[in-house]
Amino acid sequence: MKYITTVDGTQYTIDINDDHHITINGERFDVDMTTLSRTGLTSLILNGQSFDVDVDERDGAYQVMLKGVLHDVTVEDERTRRLAGVKGGLKEAVGEILIKAPMPGVIVEIPVKVGEAVTKNQVVAVLESMKMQNEFKSPKDGTVKSVRVKPGEKVDQNTVMVSVA
Amino acid sequence: MKYITTVDGTQYTIDINDDHHITINGERFDVDMTTLSRTGLTSLILNGQSFDVDVDERDGAYQVMLKGVLHDVTVEDERTRRLAGVKGGLKEAVGEILIKAPMPGVIVEIPVKVGEAVTKNQVVAVLESMKMQNEFKSPKDGTVKSVRVKPGEKVDQNTVMVSVA
């Protein structure tokens, strides 16, 4: 099976020949990847080179932690890609996106208003927690759909602060 | 709720008053026992004394590991005990008991025959594994019901060697 995989902007064509062989950009490798059930512990041996990796999946995108470096990875299988006519790169988030507080804290500032147009990476909320101020950014270009908290308000974990569509 | 609990032959009367108080042989204690889900990690604080315990249950009997000492414990609730008219102590195992190899190995000796009367703790099988000879004893007085392996035979884990009824 063939995949088009993009890592931090660089694109690779990967063909999984069988359980123990892959071809990446035309080069063939012996591969042995084993995951210990329910621990997330993944060991990859590639032509004898051993790597301990953490692979995290969220909404179809992958984050791979490898030797202390975090990589953003997208994987598309070739057929799906052909059918969809996608040109590569990360798909933009779609629909209404809820920006939640990842931990309890106090809202310091909400620098946007409902209906306001925002650009990707524009700060939409500032939360203070564990003695630190943390900024939250819009994941895409769009419009602020709702503002659900006020400055000074104490919020629990997972409280929706702002939504963007 | 009241329990009659026997530890290595010594009997205790324990009354669980509520989630935080118990009475043992008439003496009342503050108790705080917490188990971390799915790790078996149990912490017991009794009038401020802290204990890390491992409690293992098998067929209604408990093994408690505490400060490096293993205790055999039986717990009976008072009502059941009264109804059954049991006089205390470990209940004898009943029915046919299968004596299995806990690990792969080679049978060294089966010093009993089918139909032979055996006493509790009499050796019924000797298994060699990891370069060591290990003896297996009858868990009760009874009769050898079956001998399913021969000296020199290689056995897998959980192979039934002998059964006693």
Add this chain to the structure above:
Amino acid sequence: MLKKVLIANRGEIAMRIQRACSDLGLESVALFSDADRLQPHVRRATEAYRIGPPPVGESYLRGDKIIALAQKCGADSIHPGYGFLAENADFAQAVIDAGLTWVGPLPDAIRKMGDKTIARETVAKAGVPLVPGSPKGLSDDELVALAPSIGFPLLVKAAAGGGGKGMRAVYAVEGMAAALRTARSEAKAAFGDDRVYLEKMLVGARHVEVQILADSFGNTVHLCERECSIQRRHQKLIEESPSPAVNEELRAEMGAVAVAAAKAVNYQSAGTVEFLLDKDGKFYFLEMNTRLQVEHPVTEMVTGVDIVKEMLRIAGGRKLSFTQDDIRLNGWAMECRILAEDPFNNFMPSIGKITGLSLPTGGGVRVDAGIYFGMEITPFYDSLLAKLITHGESRAEAILRMRRALDEFRLSGVKTTIPFHIKMMNHTRFQAGQLNTTFLENHFDMTAPGVADYKDIAAIAATLVAHRRHKEAILLHQGGPSPWRLYGRREALDRRLR
């Protein structure tokens, strides 16, 4: 000697003190808030008592409750650890007034060193160098006249101020007039007080501190220096001993000054005198921490002195069992603070459950931690999960060992600073020991590409995971939705896909 020590703290430092008590054959008593019921310091204790709900104001800061508890359980002393009540002179006094032994310096020493102005005046009298500057409240003309004798670059600072407001850097005498004007107007606006003063700007200075131990018989010994220049927003992240910038001569000089500072406040117990060390090898007093410090293990590794045990011995009225001449440096030690913060996301604190944990082990590696598999990281306390300390014959070996220990350290479920430390250990400027307190701002970029590029490996790993999910999905579609069956299938699949 003491018999039973109440440890008024939590986490790794509570474990650390508990171990020292155990090594001395002393009993110890643990405290816990409701959030900490299953913390190792509680489970490993012989005695443990609930102190209150999770917020610190209702638990670990409740000095009254802590003293009452100590009396109730028959403890004869209290060790405060660091943070919480450790530098609270009133609490120390209350402990003593309750007839208990305070495992720390006398309240008077805490008070004097806790007030920055009194501290500076006291140590200056003892001959400790301060950052050169002017008195507060002079006129513009007086300040301009004084400036050349302090030397450029210098800072104009608001007398009433803080937080950078009313502060201006000046690089030559020509810039003085403008800087004074804007600084005064900013200070006036911010604090209603336009008085300013001058302070020498220490460019490229290092944070170097000296560990002190003093008994109640007047014996004061220093245990050489630690360098803690790798800081982010004044929070230390990496510490080492000795400092790459300190030679034998400077070590003796800084040590003598630190001992003088401690003696100036009649110091007892363990304490740390912090200095800024400039590029020319001149050093200036910053402050004295009147308690055990987070980074004390690096000093223990190179001197062989168990600082917490010594604190307990001193509090029990013992004399120091060694003199300055007995202190020898052996090799090099380094400490990385493993925090529950996300280095890829501006060090944002991370909470959650620890779903995977494997600590580094082996020779030359020490871990001081208060964590466990399944532990919930709550937002109530600071983000320090563990301290990873390595020791080697040389600084290079300590770094090599740190690199592999970081590689062995696996913690999942919350984000940690491990990737930050891996990047630091591979940083050539760090490896060369060219450190200063602005290292992170000026010489470090978390997103800079690493020595080696493993993007292709990341691509393969993610693709294989995606491929397996795909296969699983097909299998699931064919099977039913029973979670048990799913579990069985996953295991079978794992095996097949090896």
Add this chain to the structure above:
Amino acid sequence: MLKKVLIANRGEIAMRIQRACSDLGLESVALFSDADRLQPHVRRATEAYRIGPPPVGESYLRGDKIIALAQKCGADSIHPGYGFLAENADFAQAVIDAGLTWVGPLPDAIRKMGDKTIARETVAKAGVPLVPGSPKGLSDDELVALAPSIGFPLLVKAAAGGGGKGMRAVYAVEGMAAALRTARSEAKAAFGDDRVYLEKMLVGARHVEVQILADSFGNTVHLCERECSIQRRHQKLIEESPSPAVNEELRAEMGAVAVAAAKAVNYQSAGTVEFLLDKDGKFYFLEMNTRLQVEHPVTEMVTGVDIVKEMLRIAGGRKLSFTQDDIRLNGWAMECRILAEDPFNNFMPSIGKITGLSLPTGGGVRVDAGIYFGMEITPFYDSLLAKLITHGESRAEAILRMRRALDEFRLSGVKTTIPFHIKMMNHTRFQAGQLNTTFLENHFDMTAPGVADYKDIAAIAATLVAHRRHKEAILLHQGGPSPWRLYGRREALDRRLR
């Protein structure tokens, strides 16, 4: 110097060697059988290759495959660890013949020390004391005449024998005739050879061994002694350095003899000369182990020498960087072997999955292990899971630290020797250092009551668990059988019953 080392071993010792390579900046290559695919030594390696199926004869003992692999992957040397091929002279020779460096002694030294008779003859010539005895093959009359000069008690032993067959203890000359008669007839029956010989019986002797390091320039240094008297069926369970029975004078004497024994076979690399030390302070050669030993860390802790690093340096053609005069003992170190064996059940090997794991940490504690949460303990390899090593200022402190480290060491899913070690650390005779090789048979009872009696606590813990199960059962009865619901309920119940 070496560049790339293939490590022909598994488990904790493979990890240990990997770390030493990393500390020296050397590359290393790991091997694994199918049973070991997820072992830490494989996952932490930069390079790892499958060697074969789980049985050792098809994997770790396949010297031919190992050498071929080393050549294929460009390794320039092989470190054998201990066990497996470590003392196989033919393998060592094959490694050398293949143009690779053998990280160990020359094959000739392995061969000479591997043959008991040649070893005894060789070291005797170098002045090393042997257990006094008679030659083999003398007549009854000759043996009776010789006996008083050897001294009683003594053993009559079969010349062809082993395993206790044809062996008799004799306590006075009157018993000689009968003992010779029965020993000869037993020997004849067992081995078809009735020749016997006499050997002095060493009552209450200790096992004391001396660590040697020798480079290829003729420099041979000893790193003082280890005591390993706590053994069960000749398997060491607890080791320490120094020995409580050895003073400075005896240490120098045993050290010099051990160096002479090593020089007698032109020894290079790390090795250990084992002695029996009797109650009168007389010591006798047992054998020389021509490899790294399991218990080497206790020596590392007290001497500060990294033995594995030195082995690699020596193999790389370097001179020893220190002399005998540089070796100083610092404090006391102790090692407990954590085995997958059940001390409550005659040390029966235990297999299964590690379902809970928490290693002890902190100052003065070292763990050398090759285990992980979720690991399957298989019956293919020996039962050593981890080595727990503690260091203290004194023997008492090393024991105190061991006690708390054992208390912190949590491993569930398989039975381990941790309870055995806890009992030993609390044993007054052990604490007093009154050790000998029959300590376990004569002075130890695993089922003897402990210092304190916690039966009431065990009763309470089990009763509370039973009570909760009871409540759960009622809840379950009311609910459905869905495993998901059960899981949710259990969590809710855990919380409610706190």
